[in-house]
Amino acid sequence: MTAIIGWDIGGAHVKAARAQDGRLTGIVQIACAPHEGLASLERAIRDARERLGPAERHRVTMTAELSDAFENRAKGVLAVAAIAAREIGADDILFYAGARGFVARAEAADAALAIASANWRVSAELAAQNCAEALFLDMGSTTTDLIPIRDGRIVAHGASDAERLACGELVYAGFARGAPQAYAARAPINGQWIPLVNEAFATMADVRRALGDLPEGEGGADLSPTADGRPKTIAASRARLARLAGRDAGALSDDQWRAFADFLARAQLRVIEDQIALLFSRGAVASDAALIGAGVGRKLIARLAQAQGRVFIDFADFIAAEPQVKEKAADCAPATALALLAA
Template sequence: MKIAGFDIGGANTDLAIIDFDQGGDIENIKTDFRYLPMWMKNEELGGYLLDLIGEEIDQLDAVGVSMTAELVDAYETKKDGVLDIVKKVEDTFDIPVAYVGLSGMMNASQAISDPLQVAAANWIATSQIASIMSQNCILVDVGSTTTDIIPIKNGLECARGRSDFERLGTGELAYTGTLRTNVAAIVDKVPFDEGWFRVSSELFAISADVHHVLGNITTEEYSCDTPDSAGKEKEDSLRRISRVLCGDLDLLSTSDIESIGDYIYAQQSLKISEAISEVAEREFLDEVITTGLGRNILAARAVEMAGLDFTGMDEFLTPEECVVAPAVGTAIMMEDYLSDE
């Protein structure tokens, strides 16, 4: 059986196509993703999904979908977003489709009847993979935009928050990520010239610029739009960071900006670490499974700051599969769903 798992995010849409044998074991996984800013291009979703699948469309037996894109500015409410995404997916495929919900997979009619059950539920899919690796742990999934921090006990996720709104209040969602976070949302001042400089609150630079300057990501991995619609070379990122201090490359040297970047990196890691500690102390868990684009960049450092042990999900999946782990988990959940029917 060949199943496609999609994770439709606000900025990126991820795909995992998994071949399962008759016993439900995984034989092969193929992954891909596209930068799709749903706040501008939500009407193009169906075409992007087909483009991602490519020539394998005729071989697919089913499609599973998780989503977080319902929160984008194109929709007045999350309900509106879910309903639009479900409609576009259903219009695109004529094979069995189901959606990741807070209590498992849901068909289209169920998702339409209770749309908030599938809103931003992609962490449910990733938790399924983490629970295979450890029965009692905390999943830390650092993506391009956000970080999920999900407790798992006795092989089951037990997050106290059931929506992004609730998880922001329980430490289970840190709204900071590897690429798309405004630097001004990470720090309000930075050390420079033996003092402290407050930063501008403009959208001059994002976390991708910081990690690019520090060598944590490559130019190719800078997959989102830049704040100034300019280039993605290191000098471009240096210039954008200099503007956060209302400066430029005449005022600040490369060394100056790299030092500032080191501080921003540490503070971003600390924000994630604080959330991890909150969940770990409340749930009495001390083992962490890390995954996502920021698995080695932010998750590992944050866990170390929290004084906990961690295992990378790349001991179970490939590094490329870890980047789209919710899509992988979605395909796995879809296979289980079909097997139970």
């Protein structure tokens, strides 16, 4: 039986999925920080390979080329491809170049801009094979992809990050990373509208933790360090969020801080809702199309679908695997899609 590993090599995480005979057998997600040194990326790939075991075929997509470790995206693609080939150490390794398909490492220079940040498309390809009419949303830790599907085909207008940002198919609104004040300049606190401090005091992970959408402790959907280096607890998250309002955590009640976090979470979801409305306004998908949700934030997409009276389809439903593998695999949609499509 031929084993295949799909790799999604990002600037914050390395995700890898292993499949045999069209069934997913393993999934790993490991934090990395290439902007602090490429050794971090190398270690994460080695660790993932060791944890998943050997495989005859490897298929790779990436977003790590966006890291400021590299002078530009093209040089980043070549560097990440070289690291992947060396650390994976397999003869059969191909790189995903979006609509162009798979290319060998020797073709990476010519296909660099097609390889760059093409991971969104491979997830949408698997979704389109399973649902002919839908808006596919992959809410990861940092961004949300919005990809229209009609007649079983991807009908996105953008290909590069710049194009996708311009046409509403990519938004920097993720489940855990990113600044809450990016979505709201002020918030209601204790009966007043308070301007928020534009400093890196907290992340969306603190918002999720304060609302109970993210558990305390390390792991899961939040593998990045906290803004202040303190623990990943509800109390510490409230303290970080309080600094955005120029306060200490003890200044307000638990209910008031929860209301603050809820306002920030809703502000972020409104940004995603606006992009959904934009895509429907251009007729990108049928007016009654379902929403397909992938990524660590897909439960939030399910809430949006319910609020809009739309059918919600979980990306996990497209994955043949044991339940515990399936759930984690849906969090890592591009790696999973690579492994299954290659099979």
